[in-house]
Amino acid sequence: MESETKAVKRHGKTSDTSKHREPSDRKGPVKDSKSSDRDESKQTGGNPTQPKFGPMPRFPHQRVWTRAIMIIALLIVVYFTSKNGKEVPLARQHEILHQRKQLLDCSESYQSEVELYPGCVPEKCGRLISDSLITVGEAQAMLEIAKRGLNLGGSLGGASILDLHSGALSVGRTFINMYMTEKGKNIYRKSDFDTYKQVRIKIHRAVAQHFKISPDVLYLTHPTFFSRLTNLPPGTEHDEYWHPHVDKDTYKSFHYTSLLYLSDYGDDFDGGRFIFIDKDNVNSTVEPRKGRVSMFTSGKENTHFVERVRSGTRFAMTISFTCDPKHAISDPNGKVIKRAPK
Ligand SMILES: O=C(O)CCC(=O)C(=O)O
Ligand SMILES: [Fe+2]
Numbered sequence: 001m002e003s004e005t006k007a008v009k010r011h012g013k014t015s016d017t018s019k020h021r022e023p024s025d026r027k028g029p030v031k032d033s034k035s036s037d038r039d040e041s042k043q044t045g046g047n048p049t050q051p052k053f054g055p056m057p058r059f060p061h062q063r064v065w066t067r068a069i070m071i072i073a074l075l076i077v078v079y080f081t082s083k084n085g086k087e088v089p090l091a092r093q094h095e096i097l098h099q100r101k102q103l104l105d106c107s108e109s110y111q112s113e114v115e116l117y118p119g120c121v122p123e124k125c126g127r128l129i130s131d132s133l134i135t136v137g138e139a140q141a142m143l144e145i146a147k148r149g150l151n152l153g154g155s156l157g158g159a160s161i162l163d164l165h166s167g168a169l170s171v172g173r174t175f176i177n178m179y180m181t182e183k184g185k186n187i188y189r190k191s192d193f194d195t196y197k198q199v200r201i202k203i204h205r206a207v208a209q210h211f212k213i214s215p216d217v218l219y220l221t222h223p224t225f226f227s228r229l230t231n232l233p234p235g236t237e238h239d240e241y242w243h244p245h246v247d248k249d250t251y252k253s254f255h256y257t258s259l260l261y262l263s264d265y266g267d268d269f270d271g272g273r274f275i276f277i278d279k280d281n282v283n284s285t286v287e288p289r290k291g292r293v294s295m296f297t298s299g300k301e302n303t304h305f306v307e308r309v310r311s312g313t314r315f316a317m318t319i320s321f322t323c324d325p326k327h328a329i330s331d332p333n334g335k336v337i338k339r340a341p342k
Contacts, residue, residue, distance in 0.1 A: 086281075086282055086283070087275075087282075087283045087284075087285055088282055088283070088284050088285070089284075089285050089287070090102065090127070090129060090276070090284040090285060090286050091129040091285075091286045091287060091289070091292065091294070092287050093264060093265045093266050093267075093287040093288070093289050095131075095289075096131045096132075097129055097130060097131045097132075097292075098130065098131070098132045099128060099129070099130050099132075100128070100129045100130075101126060101127070101128050101210070102126050102127045102128075102284065103124045103125070103126040104124070104125045104126040104127075104297075104301045104302075105124075105125060105301065106122065106124075106125035106297060106299055106301055107125070107299045107300035107301045109248075109299060109300060110125065110248060110297060110298070110299025110300060110301065111125075111299075113248070113255075113299070114255055114323055116323075117217065117255075117323035117324060118217075119213060119214055119217040120213055120217045120218065120255065120323030121213070122211035122212065122213060122297055123211065123212040124211075125296075125297040125299065125301045125302070126296065126297065126301075127276065127294065127295065127296035127297075127302060128206075128210045128294070128295050128296070129286060129292065129293070129294050130206065130292070130293050130295075131289060131291060131292050131293075133202055133203065133206055133293050134199060134202065134203075134260060134291045134293055135291065136290070136291055138195065138198070138199050138291070139260070139261075139262060139290050139291035140290075141192075141195045142195065142196070142199060142260065142262055142317065143262040143263070143290070143315055145164075145188065145192050145195070145196065145226075146162060146226035146228070146262060146315050146317070147315070148187055148188075149162040149164070149169060149178060149184070149187060149188075149226070150162050150169070150170075150226065150228050152169060152178060152181070152183055152184055152187070153169040153170055153171035153176065153178070154170060154171065154228070155170040155171070155172070155173075155235060155236075155238065155239055156172050156173055156232075156235030156236070156239075157232050157233060157234040157235035157236060157238075157239025158229055158230045158231060158232040158233070158234060158239050158241070158308075158309065159227065159228075159229055159234075159238060159239045159240075159241045160227070160228045161175075161223075161225045161226065161227050161228075161238075162178070162225060162226045162228075163222075163223055163224065163225040163226075164188075164193075164196065164224075164225075164226075164332040164334075165222065165223075165224060165329050165330075165331075165332045165337070166222070166223075166337055167179035167180065167184070167336060167337075168223075168225070169184070170238070172235075173235050173236050177336065179334060179335065179336045180336060185334070186334075187334075188334050193331065193332055193333055193334065196331065196332060197331045199260065200220060200224075200319060200331060203258050203260065203293055203295070203319055204218065204220065204321065206258075206293070206295065207256050207258055207295050207321055210295060211256065211297070217323060218255075218256065218321050218322075218323065219321060219322050219323075219324070219325055219327065219328030219329075220319070220320070220321060220322075220328065220329055220330075220331070221251075221253045221254065221320050221321060221322035221324075221327045221328060221329055222251075222253065222320075222327065222329050223251060223318070223320065224317075224318060224319050224320050224329070225317070225318055226262075226315065226316070226317050227241070227314075227315070227316050227317070227318065228313060228314070228315055229241060229269075229272060229306070229309045229313070229314040229316075230269075230309055230312075230313050230314075231271070231308065231309045231310055231311060241306050242305055242306055242307060242308045243305060244277055244303055244304065244305040245303070245304070245305065246298070246299065246300050246302070246303050247298035247302070247304075247320070248298040248299050248300070251298075251320065253320070253322045253324060253327035254298040254320045254321070254322060255297070255298055255321060255322050255323045255324075256295065256296070256297060256298060256320070256321040256322075257295070257296055257297075257298045257302070257318065257319075257320055257321075258293060258294065258295040258296075258318075258319045258320070258321070259274070259293065259294045259295075259316055259317065259318055259319070260291075260292075260293050260316065260317040260319060261288035261289055261290060261291070261292045261293075261294075261315075261316050262290060262291075262315035262316055262317065263288065263290055263312075263313070263314055263315045263316075264288065264289055264290050265287040265288045265289065265314075266287070268312050268313060268314065268315075269309050269310075269311060269312030269313055269314040270309070270310040270311045270312060271307045271308050271309045271310035271311070272288065272306060272307055272308070272309040272310075272314040273285050273286065273287050273288070273306070273307045274286040274287075274288065274294065274304060274305075274306055274307075275304060275305055275306070275307060276296075276302060276303070276304045277303045277304060277305070288314065288316060298320075
């Protein structure tokens, strides 16, 4: 028994060593290898035709496990590093961003449309999020302006709008002109319109600067409006704010869209994130933050939607710009706009 054990041990040693050495690496006289052969034939009962144990794995099940673990680890790495079909946060609510940019190629339809307006073609399409453009005081003042007007009306469903330029205000299933109502005609002071204009000018300049165009070839356009979103079920199709869309298709005059958020995701409401739908089914998400401005080219490259609000109330403002002077609108002053007779 004892000599058997010794023989097995010796064999293990011989076999391990030969596994790592190429024949040319072998040191010592040929005699050694012959004596090694003799040792092996001893263990195989002196029969040289019997297979050697050699480098056969001693614990094959261990290798299977190691490989399985390596494959699983690799799959996990691939899953977490690939973006396909995933959500990528572009702006989280708790972050304070000076500027976060995403540059994109313009969609063909957008490119050919803006090329009709010299000087209004962006160097690159894309988006920019900034929390340092509008002050907390300005955002608060804009929120109060929005609430004061919207409190005079409100849709039956979850989406109400107020357009200070035309006076349009959601009421029930329809819209009224707030400036034509007794309460609505004097609801704002000059200081409110001054704040509004100051905020508009800042955003207007920032859009021009970011997309590297002159502010003089960019015009404020219709509709520019406040929105108030809740989780009420829709009363009409105007309440269905969650559908994916391209602003250029929804609002013909848009070339550049900006959004000013007036309430905080997670604090004032839940749901209601803004989602860009990108290539390979990747969603880039923007969580609204009071005073946050998002600006983007209005073409197909920026297809987007707003998630349904789950709870609370979400206030925001859509401020839109066009390259076409025919669609320019002026800053609001609380007066009913007189339209030229058709
Ligand atoms: O309020 C938002 O975040 C986006 C609104 C929007 O998509 C739009 O006005 O076209
Ligand atoms: Fe939109």
